Ligand SMILES: [Zn+2]
């Protein structure tokens with residue numbers, strides 16, 4: 001192997017990271033080789049370990065090193081409710097509220113025609129099967145309130161209702177702690193439509 | 199190992215990359231595991247290979263997998279000239295001009311007291327020894343025209359002159375193709391001081 005191809009190969013490899021161009025990749029490679037070889041070996045091992053061990057939970061589709069993840073195995077949960085989120089990070093956010101004790105289904109993405117992600121890429125069939133298991137009474141759609149998240153919620157809602165499952169969506173509204181003056185008008189309009197008894 | 203710790207470990211490891219916070223690290227980890235496991239293994243191998251094989255060239259201090267790098271081994275070069283640059287990327291820029299046929303010394307950094315990089319971190323002693331080998335007649339300082347690059351050039355210049363080596367610095371001036379109206383005043387001032395016969 002020629003003198004510079006190991007370094008060149010590292011820079012090219014680092015470009016496979018999302019959002020990393022040739023300039024950042026060079027900066028990363030030089031930094032690790034010059035100042036943090038231990039970090040380089042650590043990342044190398046962590047990547048190999050994750051890529052070889054992490055799979056999708058059989059029940060909720062999230063990342064896990066087991067066949068079924070810890071959350072799905074937790075028998076203290078309300079098995080009649082299924083909360084559908086886009087990512088494990090979204091699931092963590094819902095968990096941190098401590099306001100939900102049911103189970104989850106993690107899409108690991110959203111329907112995004114522009115990025116080439118269709119219903120198959122978000123495990124639609126798996127969700128439909130999961131929601132029709134006879135235990136689940138309500139599916140709470142907690143996809144993001146973005147155009148893609150809303151479109152995903154719409155597609156899921158159509159499919160689930162056909163199967164006779166009760167489908168709900170997180171309420172849209174004014175964020176806690178905010179002043180109306182600074183809230184965008186679309187949010188206020190939705191909060192008006194979704195208004196509740198006081 | 200618990201269910202989520204492999205993924206958590208990967209996110210923590212990726213944070214050792216410069217400029218990568220917890221949010222980017224999560225995005226990278228999810229992207230690789232969800233869409234590009236081959237990329238994850240590729241980066242893993244490239245990091246391990248580079249971290250275990252790349253060393254500093256004995257003569258010019260740049261990264262190489264050999265004891266002496268290809269550039270230093272190239273016997274078509276003018277051994278009486280040594281161009282000092284901060285990084286391999288700067289060396290490539292000088293090479294691409296095709297206006298220089300001498301050898302290089304790559305500092306792999308710059309003196310930057312704020313970041314804790316002193317003269318030792320840029321291989322100052324190695325450069326002094328290299329420049330006093332009896333072959334080198336002229337050292338061209340091609341560190342960046344930033345505050346840190348200029349300070350580094352100043353320190354190197356002092357040390358080299360003491361050893362009786364001729365020291366030059368890249369000319370400062372108006373960039374080729376630019377209109378004076380849009381050039382910053384400091385650059386115009388330097389171009390005036392460094393003016394040459396027309
Ligand atoms: Zn699960």
Ligand SMILES: [Zn+2]
Nearest residue numbers: 255258267270
């Ligand atoms: Zn060399």
